[in-house]
Amino acid sequence: MPDGMNIDYDGLIPNNVGLNADARVRKALETWHPGYIDWWKDMGPEGFQDSLVYLRTAIGVDPKGWAKFDYVKMPEYKWGILLAPAVPDRKIPFGKHKGEPVWQEVPGEYRAMLRRLITVQGDTEPASVEQQRHLGTTAPSLYDLRNLFQVNVEEGRHLWSMVYLLHKYFGTEGREEAEELLARRSGHQDTPRMLGAFNEATPDWLSFFMFTFFTDRDGKMQLEALAQSGFDPLSRTCRFMLTEEAHHMFVGDSGVQRVVERTVEAMQQAGITDAHDIAGVRKLGVIDLPTIQKKINLHFSLTLDLFGNEISTNAANAFNAGIKGRYREDKLEDDHQLLEATYPVLRHVGGDFITEDVPALSALNLRLRNDYVQDCNSGITRWNRVIEKAGIDFRLALPHVAFNRHIGEFAAIHTDIAGQIIDDAAWAKLQDHVLPNQGDADYITSLMVAVTEPGAFAGWIAAPRVGIDNKPGDFEYVQVVA
Ligand SMILES: [Fe+2]
Ligand SMILES: [Fe+2]
Numbered sequence: 024m025p026d027g028m029n030i031d032y033d034g035l036i037p038n039n040v041g042l043n044a045d046a047r048v049r050k051a052l053e054t055w056h057p058g059y060i061d062w063w064k065d066m067g068p069e070g071f072q073d074s075l076v077y078l079r080t081a082i083g084v085d086p087k088g089w090a091k092f093d094y095v096k097m098p099e100y101k102w103g104i105l106l107a108p109a110v111p112d113r114k115i116p117f118g119k120h121k122g123e124p125v126w127q128e129v130p131g132e133y134r135a136m137l138r139r140l141i142t143v144q145g146d147t148e149p150a151s152v153e154q155q156r157h158l159g160t161t162a163p164s165l166y167d168l169r170n171l172f173q174v175n176v177e178e179g180r181h182l183w184s185m186v187y188l189l190h191k192y193f194g195t196e197g198r199e200e201a202e203e204l205l206a207r208r209s210g211h212q213d214t215p216r217m218l219g220a221f222n223e224a225t226p227d228w229l230s231f232f233m234f235t236f237f238t239d240r241d242g243k244m245q246l247e248a249l250a251q252s253g254f255d256p257l258s259r260t261c262r263f264m265l266t267e268e269a270h271h272m273f274v275g276d277s278g279v280q281r282v283v284e285r286t287v288e289a290m291q292q293a294g295i296t297d298a299h300d301i302a303g304v305r306k307l308g309v310i311d312l313p314t315i316q317k318k319i320n321l322h323f324s325l326t327l328d329l330f331g332n333e334i335s336t337n338a339a340n341a342f343n344a345g346i347k348g349r350y351r352e353d354k355l356e357d358d359h360q361l362l363e364a365t366y367p368v369l370r371h372v373g374g375d376f377i378t379e380d381v382p383a384l385s386a387l388n389l390r391l392r393n394d395y396v397q398d399c400n401s402g403i404t405r406w407n408r409v410i411e412k413a414g415i416d417f418r419l420a421l422p423h424v425a426f427n428r429h430i431g432e433f434a435a436i437h438t439d440i441a442g443q444i445i446d447d448a449a450w451a452k453l454q455d456h457v458l459p460n461q462g463d464a465d466y467i468t469s470l471m472v473a474v475t476e477p478g479a480f481a482g483w484i485a486a487p488r489v490g491i492d493n494k495p496g497d498f499e500y501v502q503v504v505a
Contacts (some may be wrong), residue, residue: 026093029041030082030083030084030105031043031159032082032101033101034053035053035056035186035354035452036049036053036056036102036104036177037082037102037103037104037105038085038101038103038104038187038210039084039104039105039106039107040104040106040191041189042104042293045191046314048140048187048190048191048375049148050188050189051158051190052104052186053167055186055201055202056188057103057207057424058202058205059179059182059183059205059375060098060284061105061205062149062205062232063097063098063152063179063216064098064305065099065177066149066152066153066156066208066249066410067152067156067179068097068152068155068159068171068172068246069096069156069157069159069160070159070160070176070505071168071172071501071504072096072097072098073096073212073502073504074096074097074501074502074504075094075095075096075501075504076094076095076096076097076168076172076173076500076501076502077092077093077094077101077169077492077499078092078095078097078169078172078176078492079091079092079173079181079270079491079492080092080093080094080095080100080101080103080174081103081105081263081267082101082103083105084105084106084107084108084263084379086266087389089266090247091446092303092491092492094502097176099174100176100179101143101179102176102179102183103144103180103183103298104183104184104187105184105263106256106260106262107259107260107263107409108259109255109259112124112304112422113125113255115253115345115449115475116253116352116353116359117251117253117342117345117347117348117349117352117360118253118342118343118344118345118346118348118359118360118361119283119344119345119360120253120344120345121344121345121359121360123253125253125254125255125258126253126254126255127255127256128192129192129193129254130254132344133254133346134193135256136191136340136341136346137192137193137257137346138189138196138197138200140177140249140257140341140346140383141185141186141188141189141193141200141257142189142200142203142204142217143217143218144185144245144246145181145182145185145186145189145204146204146207146216146217146218146221147208147216147217147221147242147393148181148185148206148363149178149179149180149205149216150207150209150216150218150222151174151178151209151221151234151238151239152175152178152179152255153176153208153209153210153216154209154210154223154224154225154234155174155175155231155234156201156223158171158227158228158231159171159172160469160473161227161228161464161469161472161473162228162473162474162475163228163471163473163474163480163481163483163484164474164479164480164481164484164486165474165475165476165477165498165500165501165503166480166486166487166490166498166500167278167484167497168475168501169501170274170278170491171231171274171364172501173274173491174235174239174270174271174274175271177267177270177271179294179352179493180267181264181267182204183207183381185204185266186201186204186257187260187423188257188260189201189382191256192256208234209221209222209241209421210222211222211224212320215279216357216401218329219325219329219429219430220241220325220326220328220329220397221238223325226464226468227280227464227468227470227471228399228471228484229279229282229310229315229467230318230322231278232274232275232278232279232282233279233318233319233321233322234275234322235271235272235274235275235278235323236272236275236276236279236399236402237275237322237323237326237327237362237399238282238322238325238326238329239268239272239275239328240272240275240326240395240398240399241330241395242268242271242328243265243271243272243398244330244350244391244394244395244398246261246264246268247261247265247350247351248267248347248348248349248350248352248391249261249347249348250265251261251345251347251349251352251353252345252346252347252348253344253345254345254346255359256276263286269280273474275402276344276402277487278484279315279402280405280406280409281311281484281485281486281487282310282483282484282485283312283315283406283419284409284485285309285408285483285484285485286304286309286310286311286312286483287312287317287334287409287484288389288413289304289307289308289309290304290307290309290413290415291413291414292306292307295307296414296415296416298309298311298313298410298415298417299310299313300320301313301314304447305466308470308482308483309482309483310312310419310466310467310470310483311365312410312415312419312465314459314466314467315419316419316420317457317458317459317463318459319403319419319420319421319422319426320422320426320427320440320457320458321427321458321459322397323422324422324426324427324428325427326390326395326431327395327424327428328428328429330388330389330391330392330431331388331430331431332388332430332431332432333368333369333386333388333389333392334368334381334385334386334388334389334432335385335387335388336385337387338387338388339382339384339385339387340384341382341387342361342384342387342495347387349387349390349394349412350390350391350394350424350489352462353469361382361383362381362384364382365380365381365382365386365391366380366381366382366383366386366390367379367381368381368386368389368427368433369424370381371425371432371433371435371436375444376425376442385445392424396421396424399421400421402420403419403420405418407419420440422440422441422442422457423438423439423440423441423442425438425442425444426438426442426457427457427458437449439453439456439457458461470482470483475501475503477497478496478498479497
């Protein structure tokens with residue numbers, strides 16, 4: 024068997040990293056484990072801890088059969104440590120070490136940088152579980168409830184993956200970081216999570232779908248960039264996480280689509296063609312398209328901030344070092360060193376936008392962000408097809424990249440959703456019309472009522488076309504124990 028295909032599934036921590044033969048790391052993880060379970064019970068899904076949930080568990084890393092589905096109580100979920108199989112003779116794919124054999128140990132000079140990247144990635148995983156912990160009590164169906172919990176347990180597993188790397192490769196400092204990952208809390212005043220978007224509330228299910236569509240997709244982009252890493256254990260970890268992440272994208276993408284489907288269906292039935300007849304549409308008990316647009320505006324802009332400054336020496340250093348690559352680095356055709364290359368950056372200078380060619384190395388955050396925007400747009404196109412087919416004259420769109428930003432080139436200005444720069448007074452007036460306001464939140468909250476009958480769905484969301492694991496429509500995805 025190639026390295027990485029041997030799974031030890033019977034111990035406390037299922038793994039394919041040879042934990043049995045590594046007493047030091049096994050001990051460290053077994054010591055960390057009770058704190059993790061405490062965290063899960065404290066900050067994981069509220070209620071449902073004794074319910075049987077039909078969950079997918081990763082049991083291997085073979086692309087053809089890596090998971091199995093079964094009923095499991097969430098606290099008993101097997102959070103394993105699984106790395107994608109090693110690529111034989113893999114070489115560092117980019118940066119100044121390009122072509123050298125990948126590292127199996129942390130290079131001393133990049134230790135701090137790697138630890139920081141792994142910790143930041145690790146911090147986002149439990150953060151999203153914390154953000155989503157109240158949603159179970161208002162799930163629109165058992166199908167959706169299961170999907171929420173699936174995402175939650177897998178984010179928990181992603182935390183495990185990062186903690187494994189910290190324990191295995193970063194000694195005392197790694198152990199301290201692993202402890203801190205259990206101590207920070209999303210939205211906490213004194214000990215918040217590390218990144219802004221992960222301290223925002225996820226108050227309702229439309230927010231959850233938007234979060235999994237937009238913010239989990241940032242996670243996907245970051246994992247893609249780290250999957251290119253010359254530090255091979257990180258690359259292999261991220262490659263396997265990406266197989267799970269695909270489902271999170273699906274939950275968001277199909278979730279928003281089902282909301283749109285239900286809205287236009289109700290509008291058609293009621294003979295409403297004007298999408299801006301918000302009062303009329305809300306009387307039908309569905310979410311009007313302009314409010315869906317506002318949610319897009321909010322989640323997209325919050326998530327863009329996660330990519331950091333457009334022009335960044337940290338990003339350049341991480342690339343040069345061979346630690347963090349570009350999206351699909353291995354598919355790109357250039358010198359993979361970018362010493363001479365330039366990249367166009369939209370900047371805000373003197374009250375105006377200009378496009379400036381800057382050294383490509385320093386624009387890597389922006390480049391990843393641009394790839395992300397493209398990825399987002401494919402979802403928007405699919406949602407618009409649903410609206411178009413219903414004959415409704417309304418299209419969803421991503422707002423301008425300068426809209427509602429708090430980090431980077433546009434942090435100091437306000438724009439409308441088209442990117443027109445406006446002053447503070449105009450922004451104050453505009454906000455209610457382009458971002459969800461209290462009335463929108465109250466209306467959405469009024470729709471959030473749990474539906475727990477198998478096969479039934481809340482009135483504001485359409486049923487999915489197929490079940491999870493090909494189960495029939497009335498399958499009992501969660502056997503709820505109060
Ligand atoms: Fe994750
Ligand atoms: Fe995710």
